[in-house]
Amino acid sequence: MPNTPNDHAKAQLDYQFDQDDDEINLGEVLGILLDSKWLIIGITFVALSLGVAKTFLDRPVYKADGLLQAKENTQSLAGLEPLTGLIDGKTPVLAEIELIKSRMILGKTIQSLHLDIVAKPKYFPIIGEAIARQFEKRNPDNAVANPLFDQIHYAWGGEAIQVDTFAVPADWEDEELILQAGKQGHFKLIRDDEIILEGEVGKLASMQLEGEKHSVSIFVSLLKARPDTYFTVMRQSKNQAIRNLRNSVSVTEKGKNTGILELTVESHSPDAAVSIVNEIANIYVQQNVDQKSAESQKTLEFLEKQLPIVKDQLEAATVALNEYRTRQGSIDLDLETQNILKSAVELRTQITLLQQKRDELRQRYTESHPTIISIDKQIARLQSQITAHDNKIEVLPETQQVILRLSRDVKVNTELYTTLLNNAQTLRIAKAGTIGNVRIIDYALLPDEPIKPKKLLIIGIAVILGIILGIVTAFVRRLLNRGVEDPHLIEKQLNIPVYATVPHSKSQKALYGKLKKPASSRHYTPVILALENREDIAIESLRSLRTTLHFAFLEARNNIIMITGPSPNIGKTFISVNLAVVMADAGKKVLLIDGDMRRGLIHKPLGLGRDNGLSELIFDAIKIEEAIHHIPQANIDFIPTGAIPPNPSELLLHERFGHFLENISAQYDLVIIDSPPILAVTDAAIIGRLASATLMVVKAGEHPMRELEQSTRRLIQAGTRLKGIVFNDLPQVSARHGYSYGKYVYQYSYKKGK
Template sequence: MNSPKAISLEPRNSGLLIEHDVIPAQVVRDEPGVSIRDYLDLLWEGRRTLGLAAGTFAGTALLYLLLAPPTYKADALLRIDKNKALLTAPLRSENNKAPAEAENPRAAREAEILRSRSVLGKVVQSLNLSVEAEPVHFPLLGELLARRHDARDGVAGAWWGFGRWAWGGEKLKIGEFVVPDRYYGKEFTLTVLEGQRYELSDPDGETLLEGQLGQAGKAELKNQEPLSIRIDELKARPGERFVLSRQSQLTTIDNLKKAFSVKEASKDTDILNVELKGRDPQQLAQSVNDIANTYVQATVNWESAEAGQKLAFLENQLPVIKDRLEKSEAALSAFREKHGAVDISTEAEVLLKQSAEMETIGIQLKQKFEAQNQYLEGAHPEMIATKAQIARVEKKLADINRRIKDLPHTQQNMVSLSRDVQVNTELYTQLLNSAQEQKVAAAGSIGNSRIVDYAVVPEKPSWPKPFIVLPLAVLLGLTTGAASLFMRNSLRRHENYPALLEYKVGLPLFAAIPHSKTQRRLARSEGGPDSRTAVLATRDGDDISVESLRSLRTTLETTLASHESKVIMISSPAPGMGKSFVTSNLASLLASIKKRVLVIDADLRNGRLNEAYGTERGPGLSELMAGEAALGDVIVTLPHAGVDFIPRGRNITSPAEQLALGDLEHWLDEMKAFYNHILIDSPPILGATDAAIIGKQADATFLVVKEGRYTAQELEVSHRRFRQAGIKVQGFIMNDMKEGSSSYPYYGYAYPKTT
């Protein structure tokens, strides 16, 4: 990349030569890096924005805390008995666990049962949760006031005479409210009347019926569709209204599921936490307890039914096995009567014993498979395992039978008949014992779960929580404020880099004046008894801002001395840029090197330079231009600042015309004979044409801009305004650069103050 070429900028009147590097386009794209200090400085500058955003969000959060309906939470604890067989897997052996069981899915399985429609549906029906009734509160504040009323004090009186609204303490218990399906979700209005009576209106506002507390009321809707209602309890003032609606069973269950949660209290503890959220504390506790009781009773019923099914199976098998036993005993008895005593060899006795054992095991496995087939599908792992066991037993039994066939014929028959008797006797005995056990189990079923803790009525709402909502709101406000600051800075960031601004506007930067904390304190004292200290250079000569102005003074002395450029105009695009600060302090610094300096406040509209110097506003420039005062009458000598000063004078109606007609050029030529430098503090160029009139008489013109208070477009338009008036702007001065700003990276290199 070639180095930037230098170009010369010549002022109109002086032949001033200023070397300035032009930034190529490819360099402009590489913006200076942004450090953490830049972001911190940006946040500090925008602290009012951050405070406003945080305050706005905090106020919104407070309003939310006041108006949002509270949400309560009720919970209960259930214990699952992991030693009992799972409801969905009866007759499961410990040696043949399904793969899912190895991962202990009991809690998840029971949680799904708790959320099932079979459990929640019974709760919805028993508590009549499909019917909703809400009192009609006064808009906005009514519900807030009703919540603050203690229901134990009875029904609250009407506020401000609005008796049609509910103000707290009302209670409505509906025993029955049946409407056609197409009216599910529609709102009916119940109005309280005198004498424990009420009036019910349909969604269109038409009266349907007048009913009495505790008595069933019936009416017909459109198309002769029936409606019935019964109010069991009513506490409200006559005239108050309630909104009634009924949801379908399925919709109510789905809504209950959304507010209902089940989770294991701790991993592998088999303790379930059942939790329900809602707005009615009493109903919440009642609903949770009803869910828990319904679930526990369901497990008892399921276990009892399971035991009953097992008992029925055993009772069906007992007659079959008994008949088989009797037949085998009769066959053995007949064989002995026919053949008498038969000598059985040792081998035959062993085969008899093995055959009886295998036969018994095989029959038991087949019975188990038949029982499993009532609960499980054929592809279930346990049924597959049972089939494999049966196959292995049958293989061993076939091998034993082949060995029995090698025995003598008489011994074969004896072994076969004896085996049948032993097997049938053992099976019959086991079935009798199992049947007795199942009778006991069916009579004393207690289920596989217990209620550890019942739900209690919650005393405090679980949401909203002020200590969570407020900090989050403030944090969100700060985040939003910071994001807006960063976004705004990102959109305008390039305008804060002097190098890029020089290239875009076509003006060189003469000085970058850092922010001065001392100047801020001095500005607060303007107009006070010590107001003359508002000129920073006379109060704190070691301030870093003053040091930057000294650099500007050196540059001006070097470039202007050989060209007799005495009249210097300081202007700005808009008010508040700090042109008066630059003018007054630069003048004092020039005076400190034995220069005769005159400062003119030429802002005839809003000039306040006299306040910084602690002098009166007039007579001044306006009187001089009007011919009402001589030059000697308007010049004020300021020993403390080392300069002479012409204030702006009295207010006039047409400043631009006064400057144009007041022979300013003549007076400036006369002043040049007495002063080395004449500094003119002119009005902003974008606000009036005064600066263009004054600039024609100046030898050098500079624009002052304040970091963060200008746009590149403003500076560009200001430059164009002067150029159209035939005035050459020598450059611009960037004022109030913030500490740590990447726009002014040398801020921290000031010498420490000495004492």
């Protein structure tokens, strides 16, 4: 038994939503990019504009650099090589780098250059400083503020200030105060809208704070600005000033194990960058010399303390030897005794020198230091040799022993005193000639161009980021847009054939502009694409639809076609009018009826009014001949909506409407009815039951699959014969892309047309 139309319609509802394979289609990607080309271009232009604005607004940063050399060993004056054993001159390069960035060096630099005092003009937010820079660049010698932006209080170019002294209480540090320029070099210092003190350029201004033991003082050496211009002044705390300077200072070794250090400083002022580099270099070299000189000074002080003691010991030993010779008479020592004496003197002298060196080292090292342990071993070895000599002395006659001991003491003290005198004099010379183990190779020079902002790099990055952001936005917009763009997906998901895909027509877009003009200026002539441009690609698609409909009507019960859609503004009227003209071109006698008695507008492109139409026919207020309007240019007949009734649905349900369609269809080869959207009202369901075929117009990318599913379900449940779908307004270059189910919001409002 053959299936009935309703059985076939119900079978169409039994579909399942298949998901496409996850495949990357280059054509889809290119299609998305082409569809969103203006979006990408717009975002790229915005990013480029922001990049250009950044290069204009960013303060230029200048970089100054100098070269230092950190040598491995201290260079002493010629002839002083023996002294180098007393002072260790080896310093790792990394230690020198950390020393340059230490609080000691940076603190002295801040104090010398007054870097803890920040004074600058107060500019208009965001753009003020950039405008001032441009003004100063074009007028470098101008001593007057920019007259084009003579805003009160703000600086607009040409202003300058120099503060040499600025003392505030500790709780005011790192706080910006306002300095307001006055007339003839006068100024006011303001805090929290309260005037703290008043002063004059070139004179120290101070004020004792009421109820406090602290005072505020400031010395302004330079102030160039129009009266009432604001400047910001701030006294930074020592820690904050050091942190800020350390962030701008960089020290690196050029090459490996070269000892050549590159000192660089970045600053918004090229003069300040040069001054800071040179000052840090000078302070660093001076402290190195002072440190080496301090080592020599410590050793010299130790020797000067030992010299009086050794001298007293020498004098006492000499007196004792002379007194003994006087009492005993002149006694000569034999050759063996003289040799013993010579050896004893050498040993005693070495032990005494080692003990002195040990005492000097103990001021810097502990008992467990390897150097002190080595000296102790040397002293012990020499002491054992002295004990052996003492045993030899004991076998000598008593007189020889006494003379030997007294002579030994004299000679030892003489040798020791002479050695100490020589070392002390050597250290005095070394201290005067100390040059340290670092030196300045290159001082910083004034930079020609700023290193930041790098305009070409910023603009290039902005363009690249703009393109990337535009592409990402295009894909995100596609992901958020649930509209179906692939007619094949509709056939696959809904099991309903797509009879035609109508491409987007640029000519139709131009015709819409004509329709917006008053009817009097168009002389009531039809504005139809099928008449204006018969070769348009959209019209060609409708000719293909005409062929498809020819075969679809072979078994039709009547010659009535209803055209509807899920929602408004999808081109339903465009399809109805142009399909009627195309059918008429094929020799068909065609009647076009505007069945949207809520907001039907077919009469406008046909150059007619809506009076005397379908609503009057159903009310039986006019005759059929009065409602039919012949359009000679299109060779079709047309029935407008007529007056907009208050109850369109009830009017369509009246039996007179059915009788009217039955009678009128016999007079024509084809009757085309343009009905309201199916999801908005029930009018389409009522009209569709009387037609032998229903076409649902779908706009590309406009409808989620769920909306199409619901539209199809309503039509079929109402008993309409949904033959197929017309896929309208397909972009000529389109991204074929599938979309998943999603929640949609549907609104449809009617306005009374004219």
